[in-house]
Amino acid sequence: MEQIVKNFKTQGGKHCITNSLKQIFTYYGYAMSEEMMFGLASGLSFLYINQSSSPMINGRTKVFEFEKKLAERLNIKTGCRSGKDYDRISAVSKHMIDTGNPVLIYVDMPYMSYLGMDKDSHFGGHAVEETCRTMLNPPAQLLGINGIMKFSKEILKWEKFDSAKLRQAGMVNYFQINESGGTGGGIFRSMYGHFLTEAAHILEDDTIASLGQEFIRASELWDSIADGLWQLSLAGDTALLKKLSRSIRYIYDIEKTLYLSLEKAINSTCLS
Numbered sequence: 031m032e033q034i035v036k037n038f039k040t041q042g043g044k045h046c047i048t049n050s051l052k053q054i055f056t057y058y059g060y061a062m063s064e065e066m067m068f069g070l071a072s073g074l075s076f077l078y079i080n081q082s083s084s085p086m087i088n089g090r091t092k093v094f095e096f097e098k099k100l101a102e103r104l105n106i107k108t109g110c111r112s113g114k115d116y117d118r119i120s121a122v123s124k125h126m127i128d129t130g131n132p133v134l135i136y137v138d139m140p141y142m143s144y145l146g147m148d149k150d151s152h153f154g155g156h157a158v159e160e161t162c163r164t165m166l167n168p169p170a171q172l173l174g175i176n177g178i179m180k181f182s183k184e185i186l187k188w189e190k191f192d193s194a195k196l197r198q199a200g201m202v203n204y205f206q207i208n209e210s211g212g213t214g215g216g217i218f219r220s221m222y223g224h225f226l227t228e229a230a231h232i233l234e235d236d237t238i239a240s241l242g243q244e245f246i247r248a249s250e251l252w253d254s255i256a257d258g259l260w261q262l263s264l265a266g267d268t269a270l271l272k273k274l275s276r277s278i279r280y281i282y283d284i285e286k287t288l289y290l291s292l293e294k295a296i297n298s299t300c301l302s
Contacts, residue, residue, distance in 0.1 A: 033128050044214035044221055047096065048073075050134045057132055064214070069225030071100035072160040074218055078177040078184060084199045085188070087181055087206050089217035093136060103157065112136075155296055158229075161222075162293035166286070175286050182278035189268045200262030207256035216249020217256075223249060226292075237295045244288055251281050 038057050043049025048064035055062050068074070073096050077088040090096065094110045101108035113119055126133050168174030188199055205211030214221035226242030258274045261267070 033124075035127060035130055035132050038132055044209065044212070045090075045218070046212045047093070047134075048221075051097070051100070054132050054134060063224075063228060065221050065225040066228055067100055068214075068218070068221050069161075069229060070103050070157050071096050072157045072164070074161050074222045075164065076174055076177045076217075078172045078181045080184070084195060084202045085184060087177075087203055087217070089206065089213060089219070158226075158292065158296045162289045162296070165289045166293070175282060175289070178278060178282040178285060182275050182282060185271055185275050185278065188271055193266045196268070197263045197266045200259045200264075200266075204256050204259040204263060207252050207259070209253075216246075216252035219245050219249035219252055223247075235295070237298075238292070241288065241292050241295060244291075248281065248284055248288065251277070251284065255281070 035057075039053065041049065041053055041056070043052060044064055045068070048067050051067055052062065052064050055067075068090075071091070073090045075089060075091045079086055079088075091099075094112075097108055097110055111119075123133050123135060165174040168176050171177070171180055188196055191199065207213060207217040209215040209220075223242045223245030226245060227239050230236070230239035230242060255274060255277055258270055258277070262270050262274075
């Protein structure tokens with residue numbers, strides 16, 4: 031029997047998880063923007079990883095890690111569960127809905143047939159400071175700004191891929207950057223920029239507001255990379271790789287400067 035949670039309002043959004051959280055928060059009377067949630071949980075990141083099917087980048091922190099950090103910073107309790115007993119998981123979820131409690135359910139994207147994804151495309155003031163610190167001083171070369179630099183170098187090696195793998199690499203990473211992949215645009219940089227402008231209004235800080243606009247401009251540079259990757263997925267033309275590499279290297283310089291400036295600005299704000 032179909033059961034609908036009364037007074038639950040569906041809303042459009044930018045990113046699957048923050049939009050789902052926004053709707054649940056709103057249901058319980060605590061409206062908050064996706065961008066504010068994203069920033070408070072230090073959601074911005076960068077990762078370059080070589081997978082057998084296709085290299086892949088990612089621009090946000092891990093699932094569950096993000097939600098737990100948001101809960102800690104808002105001083106609320108949360109429960110994130112996963113398992114392999116799908117019948118039991120389904121029964122528990124249905125029971126929660128039947129008792130009027132909305133449920134946030136995580137689904138591996140390739141299983142959502144309407145997305146048309148390849149079956150091998152599976153994913154596996156302190157908040158701002160933490161984002162700057164982890165981006166500028168990541169623990170591994172595939173993370174943070176180091177990961178962006180690595181991406182700029184590794185993409186040249188895609189020249190060795192066969193046509194099918196090259197096209198898949200273009201398509202997979204296009205969706206990891208573009209808003210149609212649920213990033214809010216520019217591999218989450220647009221969302222983070224809007225978080226900063228929203229936070230700047232609360233803090234009455236013009237410097238942070240200006241840096242927010244710079245992050246939004248950086249997101250547009252990433253969107254240009256996404257356009258190039260889409261062309262790669264269509265044409266499989268290795269001649270595109272050198273231009274993409276140069277553009278990614280340029281973004282590395284832009285983002286490094288941004289995080290250094292933001293770190294300085296937020297420390298100044300917190301100390302004033």
